[in-house]
Amino acid sequence: MKLEMFKxxxxxxxxPKATLQRFxxxxxxxxxxxxxxxxxxxxxxxxxxxxxxxRKDLSYLQYRGRPKIGxxxxxxxxxxxxxxxxSQKMKVILVGAGHLGVSLVNYPGxxxxxxxxxxxxxxxxxxxxxxxxxxxILPLEDMKRVISRFKVTVGIICVPKESAxxxxxxxxxxxxxxxxxxxxxxxxxxxxxxxxxxxxxGGILIxxxxxxxxxx
Amino acid sequence: MKLEMFKxxxxxxxxPKATLQRFxxxxxxxxxxxxxxxxxxxxxxxxxxxxxxxRKDLSYLQYRGRPKIGxxxxxxxxxxxxxxxxSQKMKVILVGAGHLGVSLVNYPGxxxxxxxxxxxxxxxxxxxxxxxxxxxILPLEDMKRVISRFKVTVGIICVPKESAxxxxxxxxxxxxxxxxxxxxxxxxxxxxxxxxxxxxxGGILIxxxxxxxxxx
DNA sequence: TAGATTGTTAATCGATTAACAATC
DNA sequence: TAGATTGTTAATCGATTAACAATC
Numbered sequence: 478m479k480l481e482m483f484k485x486x487x488x489x490x491x492x493p494k495a496t497l498q499r500f501x502x503x504x505x506x507x508x509x510x511x512x513x514x515x516x517x518x519x520x521x522x523x524x525x526x527x528x529x530x531x532r533k534d535l536s537y538l539q540y541r542g543r544p545k546i547g548x549x550x551x552x553x554x555x556x557x558x559x560x561x562x563x564s565q566k567m568k569v570i571l572v573g574a575g576h577l578g579v580s581l582v583n584y585p586g587x588x589x590x591x592x593x594x595x596x597x598x599x600x601x602x603x604x605x606x607x608x609x610x611x612x613x614i615l616p617l618e619d620m621k622r623v624i625s626r627f628k629v630t631v632g633i634i635c636v637p638k639e640s641a642x643x644x645x646x647x648x649x650x651x652x653x654x655x656x657x658x659x660x661x662x663x664x665x666x667x668x669x670x671x672x673x674x675x676x677x678x679g680g681i682l683i684x685x686x687x688x689x690x691x692x693x
Numbered sequence: 694m695k696l697e698m699f700k701x702x703x704x705x706x707x708x709p710k711a712t713l714q715r716f717x718x719x720x721x722x723x724x725x726x727x728x729x730x731x732x733x734x735x736x737x738x739x740x741x742x743x744x745x746x747x748r749k750d751l752s753y754l755q756y757r758g759r760p761k762i763g764x765x766x767x768x769x770x771x772x773x774x775x776x777x778x779x780s781q782k783m784k785v786i787l788v789g790a791g792h793l794g795v796s797l798v799n800y801p802g803x804x805x806x807x808x809x810x811x812x813x814x815x816x817x818x819x820x821x822x823x824x825x826x827x828x829x830i831l832p833l834e835d836m837k838r839v840i841s842r843f844k845v846t847v848g849i850i851c852v853p854k855e856s857a858x859x860x861x862x863x864x865x866x867x868x869x870x871x872x873x874x875x876x877x878x879x880x881x882x883x884x885x886x887x888x889x890x891x892x893x894x895g896g897i898l899i900x901x902x903x904x905x906x907x908x909x
Numbered sequence: 910t911a912g913a914t915t916g917t918t919a920a921t922c923g924a925t926t927a928a929c930a931a932t933c
Numbered sequence: 934t935a936g937a938t939t940g941t942t943a944a945t946c947g948a949t950t951a952a953c954a955a956t957c
Contacts, residue, residue, distance in 0.1 A: 493947070493948065494947090494948095495947085495948060495949090496948090497899065497902065498899070501892070501895045501898060501899070502879070504898075505877060505878075505895075506879075516913095516914070516915090517914080517915075518914085523879060524879050525879060527949085527950075528914095529949080529950060529951075530948095530949065530950080532914090532915060532916065532917095533916085533917090533948090533949075533950090535915090535916090536915090536916060536917075541915080541916080542914080542915055542916085543914085543915075543956085543957065544913075544914045544915040544916080544955070544956045544957050545912080545913050545914050545915080545956070545957045546913090546914075546915085546957070547914070547915085548915090560902055561898040561899075561901055561902055562898070562901035562902060562904070562905050563898075563901075565901075565905075567901060567904075569897075575796065576792055576793075576795050576796030576799055577792075577793070577796045579792050579796075580791065580792030580793045580795075580796055581894075583792055584894060586877075586894055587894070587897070590894075590897060590898060590901070592897055592901075630904070631900065631904070654904070655900055655903070655904050657896060657897060657900055661721060661802075662721075663718070663722075663739060663740050663741060671900065671903050671904060671907065673896050673897075673899060673900045673903070675893065675896050676717070677891065677893060678797075678800060678802055678803070678806075679717045679721075680873060680889050680891050681785075681803070681806060681808055681873060681889075682717060682720075682777040682778070682779075682806060683713065683714070683717070683777075683889060684847065684871055684873055684887065684889045685777055685778035685779075685781075685783060685806075685808075686713065686776055686777055686778060687871070687887050687889070688778070688783075688846070688847070688870070688871050688887060689778050689781075691887065709923070709924065710923090710924095711923085711924060711925090712924085732937095732938070732939090733938080733939075734938085743925085743926075744938095745925080745926060745927075746924095746925065746926080748938090748939060748940065748941095749924090749925075749926090749940085749941090751939090751940090752939090752940060752941075757939080757940080758938080758939055758940085759932085759933065759938080759939075760931070760932045760933050760937075760938045760939040760940080761932070761933045761936080761937050761938050761939080762933070762937090762938075762939085763938070763939085764939090
């Protein structure tokens with residue numbers, strides 16, 4: 478009896494990383510779906526994934542599909558949205574007003590994700606006080622004030638790799654608890670800090686490798 | 694005898710995906726390393742990975758380290774560079790002159806990767822003929838000419854998801870063989886085309902999930 | 910009822926970790 | 934030689950695929 482409860486508990490809390498990653502894909506296509514019902518076969522077709530895998534993944538959710546019918550798009554989407562915290566607003570700051578930083582500030586999709594970039598910082602005095610979309614670029618000295626004023630918990634790093642570590646440390650000093658890091662470097666931070674690294678440019682090397690391998 | 698040869702063959706050709714992904718990280722830190730010798734322990738420290746995993750990964754390479762000594766940085770790096778095709782030039786085109794596209798055009802790291810963006814295209818007539826870094830934005834009609842003129846085999850897609858499929862098809866019609874796709878959508882293309890999807894913005898949802906899970 | 914689809918359990922495959930032999 | 938480090942094989946862990954039962 479005790480053992481079974483433990484097992485159930487475990488099943489609820491353990492979500493395979495690969496599954497979570499695919500949940501992003503499911504969320505994406507379900508958000509665009511305009512039928513009421515969808516089958517695992519249809520989802521698989523859209524994403525080039527086997528339907529068995531879709532069903533296995535979806536079995537980690539509480540909502541169950543109905544045999545012979547399929548899954549109700551809305552209920553599936555609601556639960557995925559909940560997993561990704563789409564019902565809670567999240568305020569973030571961004572450091573580094575280069576092209577990548579600016580492209581993120583202007584990215585319209587964050588609104589749907591309920592992510593709001595409340596301030597944009599840059600080290601370069603010539604950029605400070607200029608406008609990027611709706612934001613004025615601020616100097617790093619203002620970070621502490623902004624973080625406590627807006628209760629920001631997440632920081633985005635879009636600076637060159639040389640300054641990424643220092644920026645991360647500054648963020649943490651000022652109360653940031655999670656970092657979305659676009660600098661191509663491994664940050665050395667306390668284990669309590671959540672870090673998600675986004676390696677944007679390295680992918681072209683994987684592509685180069687795939688091309689060469691294919692040609693052999 | 695035959696079986697063993699087959700086995701060896703297999704070992705040479707099969708590189709686990711996870712290992713290839715980490716090879717990117719090894720390449721990155723080795724390129725910045727200025728000592729002559731490095732140990733698996735040191736590599737592991739820099740990347741927060743166990744040294745056993747590093748050694749296992751490196752055992753897929755031809756070059757062997759020396760017990761009690763370590764690995765010669767230069768020889769390791771040479772072989773990783775070879776795997777990622779860093780000795781061959783690759784010409785690519787990019788479609789979509791929004792902020793992300795521009796940030797890629799201006800990214801200085803591609804030079805080291807021996808990747809050259811030879812042309813930048815955009816659908817918007819008001820952008821055509823304007824300058825982005827060293828490039829003039831071209832209309833899509835020029836794509837065919839540019840691809841055959843420069844012998845381009847790779848295309849980068851930085852357009853909104855609505856037009857990504859059409860742009861991909863146009864690229865393929867004009868001779869492109871591999872696509873680096875930054876649009877958050879799954880492209881439907883012939884199996885012969887190599888596609889690498891780069892999901893830049895979805896990562897914030899994974900971060901949101903990690904934050905919520907941690908708080909529970 | 911028969912057929913279609915979900916959902917679960919078992920089997921397989923792939924990746925990581927552990928143990929330890931090889932060797933400089 | 935002793936100690937440190939690589940490299941390989943076996944064990945474990947995690948993810949995917951296969952088989953099939955459940956059910957609408």
